[in-house]
Amino acid sequence: MSKITEGAKVVLRVENICKCFNTNEILRGISFEIKKGETKVVIGPSGSGKSTLLRCINQLTVPDKGSIWLEGEEVTHHMKDISRFRQKMGMVFQDFNLFDHLNALQNVTIGLIKVKKMDKKEAEAKAMEELKRVGLEKQACLYPAQLSGGQKQRVSIARALAMDPTVILFDEPTSALDPELIGEVLEVIKDLAEGGMTMIVVTHEMGFARSVASEIIFIEEGIVIDQGTPHKLFTNPEHERTKRFIHKIAELYGETENNQ
Amino acid sequence: MIREYISLIIQTFPYLLSGSITTIGLVCGALGLGFVLGLPMAIGQVYGNKFISGFISLYVWFFRGLPELVLLFLFYFGLFTTLHLNLSAFHAAILVLGLRSAAYQSQIFRGSLNSIGEGQMLAALSLGMKKYNAVYDIILPQALRISIPGWSNEYAILLKDSATAYAIGVMEILTRASFVATRTYQPLPVYFLTGVIFIVLTYGGVKLLAMLEKRLKTPGFGEER
Numbered sequence: 001m002s003k004i005t006e007g008a009k010v011v012l013r014v015e016n017i018c019k020c021f022n023t024n025e026i027l028r029g030i031s032f033e034i035k036k037g038e039t040k041v042v043i044g045p046s047g048s049g050k051s052t053l054l055r056c057i058n059q060l061t062v063p064d065k066g067s068i069w070l071e072g073e074e075v076t077h078h079m080k081d082i083s084r085f086r087q088k089m090g091m092v093f094q095d096f097n098l099f100d101h102l103n104a105l106q107n108v109t110i111g112l113i114k115v116k117k118m119d120k121k122e123a124e125a126k127a128m129e130e131l132k133r134v135g136l137e138k139q140a141c142l143y144p145a146q147l148s149g150g151q152k153q154r155v156s157i158a159r160a161l162a163m164d165p166t167v168i169l170f171d172e173p174t175s176a177l178d179p180e181l182i183g184e185v186l187e188v189i190k191d192l193a194e195g196g197m198t199m200i201v202v203t204h205e206m207g208f209a210r211s212v213a214s215e216i217i218f219i220e221e222g223i224v225i226d227q228g229t230p231h232k233l234f235t236n237p238e239h240e241r242t243k244r245f246i247h248k249i250a251e252l253y254g255e256t257e258n259n260q
Numbered sequence: 261m262i263r264e265y266i267s268l269i270i271q272t273f274p275y276l277l278s279g280s281i282t283t284i285g286l287v288c289g290a291l292g293l294g295f296v297l298g299l300p301m302a303i304g305q306v307y308g309n310k311f312i313s314g315f316i317s318l319y320v321w322f323f324r325g326l327p328e329l330v331l332l333f334l335f336y337f338g339l340f341t342t343l344h345l346n347l348s349a350f351h352a353a354i355l356v357l358g359l360r361s362a363a364y365q366s367q368i369f370r371g372s373l374n375s376i377g378e379g380q381m382l383a384a385l386s387l388g389m390k391k392y393n394a395v396y397d398i399i400l401p402q403a404l405r406i407s408i409p410g411w412s413n414e415y416a417i418l419l420k421d422s423a424t425a426y427a428i429g430v431m432e433i434l435t436r437a438s439f440v441a442t443r444t445y446q447p448l449p450v451y452f453l454t455g456v457i458f459i460v461l462t463y464g465g466v467k468l469l470a471m472l473e474k475r476l477k478t479p480g481f482g483e484e485r
Contacts, residue, residue, distance in 0.1 A: 060382055087388030097379035101402045101478045111387035114397055145480030156383075163387060 008035040011198055012089075012167050017056050017066035019049070019222075026052045027063070028222035034167065034200060039193040041209040041230075042202045044219035045245060050202040051094075053219070054169045057200070058089045071166060087115060090160030090168040095176045096152040098144040104131060104155045105140040108162045116163070130158040134188050150181030154188055161192075168192070170201040206249050210234055218242045265449040272440050272450055279436040280457055286353055286422050286432060291415060293358025298365030303395060305366065306373045316366065323363035328424050331356050336428045353425040361418055368410040372403035405476050412469035416462050423458075433457055 012034045019027040026049040034040050042050050055061035057068055059075065059082050068075040075085045098107050108127035112118040118126070131137045134154035144152055153173055160168050170189065174182040186208050193199060193212045203209060209216055210230040218226040218233065218241075226233060226242040237243045301320075305313045323331070336352045339345075347355070376399050384394035423434040437454040441447040 058386060060385060083385075083388040083390055085388075086386055089386075091383075091386035093379060093383060093386075095379060097377075097383035099380060099383065099398055099402075100481060101405065103479075110397065111389070114393055115388045143479045143481065145478065159383075159387070 008037055010034065011036050011071055012057070012200075013069040014053075014057060015067045015069070017053065017063045017068070019052055019056055019061065019063045026222055027056065029066070030219070030222070030224055031066075032217060032224065032227065034198060036198055037196045038198055038214040039212050040200045041213035041216045042200060042219060043204070043206075043209060043216060043245070043249075044225075048219045049222045050219055051171050054091070054171050054200065054202060057169060058086050058091060060091075083115070087111075087163055088166040090163055090165035092153070092156050092160055092168065092170045092173050094172040096144070096149075096156045098152055098156055098159070100144050103141050103143050104136060104147065104151075104158075107144070107155055108159045111159065111163050127158070127162055130162045131155070133161065133191075134158045135184075148181060149177045150184045153177065153185045157185075157188055157192075167198040167200065170199060170203070172202050172204070174203065174205060204249055206234075206246065218245065220245070265446070268444060268446055268449050269453050272437075272453060275440065276433055276436055276453060276457060279431060279433040280461065282350065282430065283419070283422055283432040283461070286350065286357065286425060286430065287415070287419050289354035290357035290361050290418055290422070293354065294361025294365045294414070294418075297359070297362035299369050301362060301366035302369030302373055305370050307391070307395060320363045320366060323360045328357075328360060328421055329427055331360055332424060332428055349425070349428045349430045353422070353428060353430050357418065357422060357425070361414065364414055364417075365411070368407050368414060369403065371410070372406040373399060375406060376402050405473070405478065408469055408473040408476070412466050412473075415465050415469065419462055419465065420458060 010033045014033065015031050017027050017030045018025075030049075030053055032040070042053065044050050052061055056063040056066075059068070059079065062079075063076070067077070070085055070088060073085075075082070078085070098104075099110065102110060105124065105127050108130055109120070109123040112123035112126060113120060116123075128137060128140065131140055134157055136151060136154050136158065139147060139151060139155075144155070147155065157168075157173075173189065174185050177185065182205070186205060189199070189201065190208070190212050201209075201212075213230050215227060216230055216233045217224055218237075218239075220241060226237050226239050228238075233242060234246060237246070301316045305316045308316075326334070332353065335356045336347075336349065340347055340352060380398055380402070381391075381394055384398040385391070389397070422432060425432055426434040426438065429435065433454055437450050441450040444450070
């Protein structure tokens with residue numbers, strides 16, 4: 001059920017991104033673009049550079065080569081001004097990274113107050129709205145240490161949403177969760193996708209990838225091996241490696257072809 | 261004899277008590293100065309460039325390397341006199357103990373800053389915060405909470421180290437006690453009382469900081485779920 005995004009404008013362009021750590025080439029020239037409202041799912045074996053790719057997009061890791069364009073502006077050219085771009089690129093981390101000394105509500109308001117200079121009342125109203133959107137308005141006053149993993153991740157999604165980002169980057173949002181908590185987080189992300197949010201999601205959840213992705217990108221050893229609609233990648237991948245990887249993951253997570 | 265001791269203790273108590281005001285002033289001044297200098301030093305050492313962190317390491321190396329008495333003599337009799345800085349013994353002691361405490365406190369704060377996971381900084385930056393805002397609004401509030409136990413240790417140590425100010429004639433508890441002891445030839449009750457006052461001050465301060473720690477604790481943090 002990929003969304004209709006034909007003719008929509010490109011909001012993020014990734015051009016020939018390369019990154020080495022010492023002599024270890026993590027990314028070897030990755031390019032793609034994402035249109036408004038699209039959900040791109042990035043899959044690939046661990047160590048293939050998926051997380052590094054996301055971090056290169058919002059410059060938490062500075063790429064060695066290549067450029068990132070957000071709504072026509074070259075991010076990699078305005079490093080002095082990087083915080084302006086990061087505001088528009090929400091990020092959801094594998095291990096949540098909620099601010100431990102702040103409660104759920106404050107976790108969501110802090111960016112609005114400190115970065116967007118919003119007034120406190122206004123920020124709280126906006127934050128409550130976002131917490132409601134992820135189903136956590138009742139937990140607003142709880143601290144991260146008092147929340148379950150799934151709840152923490154939903155708060156961190158609300159934190160990203162509150163900034164009204166152009167695109168949200170999800171870095172394996174369910175990998176640190178107990179199996180029974182994965183569903184609640186995927187549900188939230190799915191709702192966002194259906195609501196037209198532009199997202200890049202790194203994940204190993206193939207069922208989720210299949211049902212939500214507008215396009216799947218398969219990365220291995222720092223390059224794009226295969227890319228296309230879920231239908232294409234799951235049924236008729238160009239490369240044998242893609243097929244093998246998808247099968248391996250599906251086996252591991254017990255997902256069969258018709259597990260939708 | 262016991263009666264004699266008790267009456268001496270009662271007579272001496274107000275005199276030593278006013279000495280403890282001096283001690284408390286000295287300790288608060290030195291701790292305050294140590295905090296004001298030590299915290300930025302810790303931040304500089306953790307987040308600063310090579311030059312800044314190298315300079316701070318040198319500072320810490322110097323002030324941790326010398327005995328406190330040597331520092332007091334070096335600064336009060338040596339440096340301040342040579343520079344014609346006309347500081348009272350009390351102010352000189354605050355300055356020297358404060359500079360020394362800054363070295364120790366910076367290491368307490370550095371440890372706490374380092375213990376805050378990298379993810380906190382990444383999340384703050386990803387929201388569009390500038391690095392110094394992230395340190396100030398996200399990292400510091402957490403690091404300072406963690407620092408309280410170590411800091412309360414620094415208080416307890418500094419309080420007792422403040423007695424070395426005796427050597428440059430600051431009218432603190434020990435200086436006064438030694439006056440009384442030499443005048444009355446009764447060192448036992450006088451130094452006993454001195455010890456009691458130090459124990460009470462140590463206990464009181466540590467207790468106060470423990471209360472502060474409890475008050476500032478983040479709910480649920482560090483508890484078994």
